[in-house]
Amino acid sequence: KCQSEKEETKQNEHCKLIALLNNKKEGNYCPLSLFHKGEKMNLNNELREMYKAGTAVKLIEMIDIQAPASGSLGIVDHVDDIGNIHCRWSNGSGLALIPGTDKFELAAADAEKRIV
Numbered sequence: 001k002c003q004s005e006k007e008e009t010k011q012n013e014h015c016k017l018i019a020l021l022n023n024k025k026e027g028n029y030c031p032l033s034l035f036h037k038g039e040k041m042n043l044n045n046e047l048r049e050m051y052k053a054g055t056a057v058k059l060i061e062m063i064d065i066q067a068p069a070s071g072s073l074g075i076v077d078h079v080d081d082i083g084n085i086h087c088r089w090s091n092g093s094g095l096a097l098i099p100g101t102d103k104f105e106l107a108a109a110d111a112e113k114r115i116v
Contacts, residue, residue, distance in 0.1 A: 017047070051079055054075060
């Protein structure tokens, strides 16, 4: 596949994963307690596969007093055991994204060059 097709496929996978998380949230999903252990492990594995270290993301909305501005670019550092996506943000902060709560999207492949 050409680069743009690969990026489009990855963006589609991102959208499906976020939709899954949002559906769990609407059904009283709590990432810390209501997931069956096996289901949570599978979801964390999917998150780790989708958001590998070095993946560029763009923040749409984060509800946190110290949140980077909407539109900020971030580079994934790691996904922790409860599924939070830890990022290095363009403003120097290191806040984690909470899938299903924070709104974000995959950024263009060259975004990392603009952050560092």
